[in-house]
Amino acid sequence: MLVYILDKDNKPLMPCCPRIAKLLLRDGKAIVTQRTPFTIKLLFGSSGYKQEIILGVDAGSKTIGLSATTDKKELFSAEVQLRTDIVDLLSSRRQNRRTRRNRLRYRKPRFLNRVSSKNKGWLAPSIKNKIQTHICIIEKLHKILPITKIIVEVAQFDIQKIKNPDISGVEYQQGEQLDFFNVREYVLYRDDHKCQLCNGKSKDKILNVHHIESRKTGGGAPNNLITLCSDCHKKHHEGDLTLKVKRGQLFKDASFMGIMRWVFYNNLKEMYSNVILTYGYITKNTRITNKLPKEHRIDALCITGNPIVKRLKTYYCVKQVRKHNRQIHKANILKGTEKKLNQASYLVKGFRLFDKIKFEDQECFVFGRRNTGYFDLRTLDGTKIHASANVKKLKLLEVRTSLLWERRKQVIEKHGIFLPYPNEG
Secondary structure (H helix, E strand, C coil): CCEEEECCCCCECCCECHHHHHHHHHCCCEEEEECCCCEEEECCCCCCCCCCCEEEEECCCCEEEEEEECCCEEEEEEEEECCCCHHHHHHHHHHHHHHHHHHHCCCCCCCCCCHHHHCCCCCCHHHHHHHHHHHHHHHHHHHHCCCCEEEEECCCCCHHHHHCCCCCHHHHHCCCCCCCCCHHHHHHHHCCCCCCCCCCCCCCCCEEEEECCCHHHHCCCHHHEEEEEHHHHHHHHHCCCCCCCCCCCCCHHHHHHHHHHHHHHHHHHHHCCCEEEECHHHHHHHHHHCCCCCCHHHHHHHHCCCCCCEECCEEEEEEECCCCCCCCEEEEEECCCEEEECCCCCCECCECCCCEEEECCEEEEEEECCCCCEEEEECCCCCEEEEEEEHHHEEEEECCCCEEEEEEECEEEECCEEEECCCEC
């Protein structure tokens, strides 16, 4: 573990060991500014001695890998888990709005007021949030470390090549839906205009295109659609028939990386002048050459160009969570035409959801609150510490933010046994 230092003007200095920080705090020469990552601020002038620090960023759609190194040792290591619930929440909001408008009043349909048609460079909220999180975490590191260079790995995917390895030349301009009016016509043609459940035995001539996964979660891509006759379609939704078909391969993560890589890089370039791009095949070669395990933070270490420096014993697991729940009432109407509140109290016994607390000498987070004063405590990976801990035994360590920080030990798995890294520092 390292302690990060700021000078009296809040500019980052080279980190120090815990013993030096303890002496500075004991002598009143420094104060604590934040607990995780542990950072202190000097109350006197400093020479400002600095080394070259390279920050490696393994960009991703679900997890970000981060590592900051000098030419001798690692100074920071972390993995950031991004939010994956935004698409589902926006779909629920859209559904609730449509229901409310249809119930309360007639609203003339409008199709020319879409934000995407007005603003060039518009990004979907889920993609925009992930790009902002990448930038936010890099900004936080710049506040505690004097970073001199940022190296970002961006992935490049050829989705058409993944679907058809033999594709080449003009075939890239001729997609699978070429010469079809819409997706429905293509799906009917692909399935030979036959019900894929009964194979035409019901003799129902009316054909429907059914979503294998709900449109809310699976989207309207052809690999999520299947042809069913009206009779089988009705029985399936009534629960009389089970559809034993799995949807095709998902390309959400590949699509996200294709969209975000240049937006992220250009935004980062505007903020910092020392940004360099690298690619996944270079990182993979470095990792395999040095016989390192496949982890996001290890990839980030390889990206820095210093894969064999003295490693840290711990790393930070950072999880992004939703900060506010804006839905006031639940969608279902209870008996007596009343709606149940969807929002819990702001504070319950002085605690909020995801507050970092100490319970029986163990640090964990509040995952559930009860007005009776008994809380559900867990770690960030979901491990239960206590399902009903008394509030009197809890001590508040940190108030919740949108990024939750947890320090973990670095281990590797070899033949089913977990061991410390051989070159840890």
